[in-house]
Amino acid sequence: MLVYLRLFKESFSFAINALRNNKLRTFLSLLGITIGIFSIIAVLAAVDSLDRSIKDQLSGLDKNTMYLTKYSFGPSEVPRWQRDNFPQVEYNDFEFIERNITDIDAMAYVIFGGSENLKYEGTTVSGVTVTPVSNGIYDIENFKVEKGRFYTEAESNSGSNVIVLGSATAVNLFDNLNPVGKTIRAYGRKLTVIGVLKKVGSGLGDSPDERAYVPANFVRRFKNGGANGLPGAVIIKPQKNIDFEAFESVLKQKYRAYRGLKADEPDNFFVNKLSGLTDFVDGIIGFMNGAGWVISTFSLLVGGFGIANIMFVSVRERTNLIGIQKSLGAKNKFILFQFLFEAVILSVLGGLIGIVLVWFVSLAATAMVDDFEFILSFYNIFIGFSLSTVIGLISGVIPAFSASRLDPVEAIRTGM
Secondary structure (H helix, E strand, O other): OHHHHHHHHHHHHHHHHHHHHOHHHHHHHHHHHHHHHHHHHHHHHHHHHHHHHHHHHHHOOOOOOEEEEOOOOOOOOOOHHHHHOOOOOOHHHHHHHHHHOOOEEEEEEEEOOOEEEEEEOOEEEEEEEEEEEOOOHHHHOOOOEEEEOOOOHHHHHHOOOEEEEOHHHHHHHHOOOOOOOOEEEEOOEEEEEEEEEOOOOOEOEOOHHHEEEEOHHHHHOOOOOOOOOOOEEEEEEEOOOOOHHHHHHHHHHHHHHHHOOOOOOOOOOEEEEHHHHHHHHHHHHHHHHHHHHHHHHHHHHHHHHHHHHHHHHHHHHOHHHHHHHHHOOOOHHHHHHHHHHHHHHHHHHHHHHHHHHHHHHHHHHHHHOOOOOOOOOHHHHHHHHHHHHHHHHHHHHHHHHHHHOOOHHHHHHHHO
């Protein structure tokens, strides 16, 4: 055991001295593997951070929440032309479901509106996503009100001229003023601000912080909500501890009857579940991870080939020294470990530098991007360290083996 420890120690010392004596070559080799490890870890960390941010935003929602609409939130086998001819989901559909479907915890009717300009005195905020939706959305999305209140069922049903602002929208429009009770203009009409939502941060799509909410019936007064009008959806949050598949089956059956569909006719609507959306997001994240691995692997290959090339050059330069060492009694294992350690040290050091660079980039990205935390996990660090070690072993084993098999007499003669 002591003999092997001494062998490892001496081989390691020879490898370190070789790297010190060839600083430029060492730097160029480090650069290649550093770029490769940096690419892989940066991509993995970015995708993990995005995945965690999206999951955090969806965590407050019930995964069994359903969106009844003419649109599919994911890939569909229904042809595009057929989907385009589906009728819109209107407020009458919302009222029918409210009357005829049981086991519903909360539901809301939403109109997929566009952006609007909000005006208060001399201040205008352009491109604000104003969502016309009934008051049930408050319980579905678990909104928290920071100032004022959300509109009531009575205000929602009557279509009152009221509006609730996201935190960022309130700041952009009113700065440090309290918005509650102020009158603003949207849709060319006056609305009273009755509440401001608590800040939640960025997420999938537009953040609630940058939105505003008005009663759907307010918009239905002057916007066409028919077959050719604004698209709508019924959002349904079923009660907990029920058979969700049976609930969905009953919902589809009764809604098909309401729409007058025959038994042999296909559905002309979609019931989208948030669980399906999360699966779809997982698929996208998995694809991004895979694409990142493929792209970054090319960088790693370049770094690995660079180390292998440098090791072959190093073997050729030190052929004479190898011959002298072997003539003085150095074993093949000593020569093998000497060059193998040199390759592994290069690769591991380059990998560690790459990981440190990713860490600095993650700190800078977190500081520059609002409400987004760039996370460098221990798993990603372990992946980077392991990959750099494996690349060093693979890149150095053939040059090291060829060096250990040199004949001492021929090595001395070749090096002269």
